[in-house]
Amino acid sequence: MDILKFPLRLLRRAKSKPQTYILQLPVEILLEIFEYLPPYSQLLVYQACRPLRTLVHQYFLAGKGNVLATLEDKLRYLTHLARSTPDRWVCAKCCKLHQTCKWDTPVYRGAYQLPACRDGIAYVPHDSECQTLSNVGYSASHRHIELTLKYSRLKSKKKKHRTHLQRLLAPHHFETQSPRSISVAEGILAQSSFYPKVVDGRYLLHTVRTYLGAETPVSPRSIKFLQICPHLHSLGGFCRWNNMGIDLDTVFNMAFSAPPNTPIFSSCPACGTDISIQFSPERAVVCAWQDVGPEATVYDPDWEAIVRRTKVVYHDAGSIRELFGQHEHNGEIF
Numbered sequence: 001m002d003i004l005k006f007p008l009r010l011l012r013r014a015k016s017k018p019q020t021y022i023l024q025l026p027v028e029i030l031l032e033i034f035e036y037l038p039p040y041s042q043l044l045v046y047q048a049c050r051p052l053r054t055l056v057h058q059y060f061l062a063g064k065g066n067v068l069a070t071l072e073d074k075l076r077y078l079t080h081l082a083r084s085t086p087d088r089w090v091c092a093k094c095c096k097l098h099q100t101c102k103w104d105t106p107v108y109r110g111a112y113q114l115p116a117c118r119d120g121i122a123y124v125p126h127d128s129e130c131q132t133l134s135n136v137g138y139s140a141s142h143r144h145i146e147l148t149l150k151y152s153r154l155k156s157k158k159k160k161h162r163t164h165l166q167r168l169l170a171p172h173h174f175e176t177q178s179p180r181s182i183s184v185a186e187g188i189l190a191q192s193s194f195y196p197k198v199v200d201g202r203y204l205l206h207t208v209r210t211y212l213g214a215e216t217p218v219s220p221r222s223i224k225f226l227q228i229c230p231h232l233h234s235l236g237g238f239c240r241w242n243n244m245g246i247d248l249d250t251v252f253n254m255a256f257s258a259p260p261n262t263p264i265f266s267s268c269p270a271c272g273t274d275i276s277i278q279f280s281p282e283r284a285v286v287c288a289w290q291d292v293g294p295e296a297t298v299y300d301p302d303w304e305a306i307v308r309r310t311k312v313v314y315h316d317a318g319s320i321r322e323l324f325g326q327h328e329h330n331g332e333i334f
Helices: 006-016 027-035 039-046 050-061 071-081 142-154 159-169 249-257 301-308 319-324
Strands: 088-091 096-099 172-176 188-199 202-213 226-229 232-234 264-267 273-279 283-294
Touching: 027 050, 039 050, 039 071, 071 088, 071 096, 088 142, 142 159, 142 188, 142 202, 142 283, 142 301, 159 188, 188 319, 202 319, 226 273, 226 283, 249 264, 249 273, 273 319, 283 301, 283 319
Parallel strands: none
Antiparallel strands: 088 096, 172 188, 188 202, 202 283, 226 232, 264 273, 273 283
16 A cells, blocks of 8 residues: 555545544554655644644654745645635645636636736746646636646536536637738638547647638648647747757648648657647648646646646657547637
8 A cells, every 4th residue: 555645545534434543553653654745745634633733743843944845845735735625726826725716717808817816827937837838819727727627526516616617628719810910821711729628637638720721822831830839839930949949840841741631640759749730732730639737736747848848758659649539620610
């Protein structure tokens, strides 16, 4: 049995029966168990009951001053504290638990839906704890991933929780047809479709970007700028500062040189992203499958790699696409 899970199992059993089984263990055994726990877990045990509070304080917390010395420890503590409370989410900006808003989704609809501390707003430093999964028209903050995974795990029967989960998992389509768009050439219509999904306790996002040649034939030059993840971008004049940048132009040229509508598959070597690209003179479709990670803090390696760019996570090419499964999307139909 995992020694870190043992006290939590005893505590869950204690809640269901009047007798507290964990207190029947000798103090020496309890101290050996608690010694393996990180500070934020010791604080959770500290809050369980008066005898454990006395034990943990006397042998582990007394004289240590601020036990949660780092922001990472504080956020982990709050995340564990909020695991069973669907009406709260952990804010990495002010390190507090905030009330949920049933209208708060990755589809930006207005400033009044943002938390008072402005967590998840655009234009923050690229390595900030408040960085979002940046997509034009669909900017998922960490709180959206946290609540989606929590709602899915808890399976709350309350209508407001089920409704919020439906909104968080709803597909979204965003059209960029401006004649002065910086993303596409003149005469090209563009649309992005987003399909979030929870699989095996992990948040996956399938993105379909479609480019139609309304007045101009589609070619690699028709897509003036495209960023799939922090490391995969085409014509990356905007991203040359990122020394991990990988130019997608080579993959685009391979897809354009192949027979029409032949998908060319690739993946990001630095984060959980798989891609496919297919071209024809009439239409180009760029698909991405991203694994944002499990229910955790902003210091989870998957989130850090794909959003904050402070870690590198490797995966088998095509494994995320396979994990997401078959999906009959129609978002590319204008």
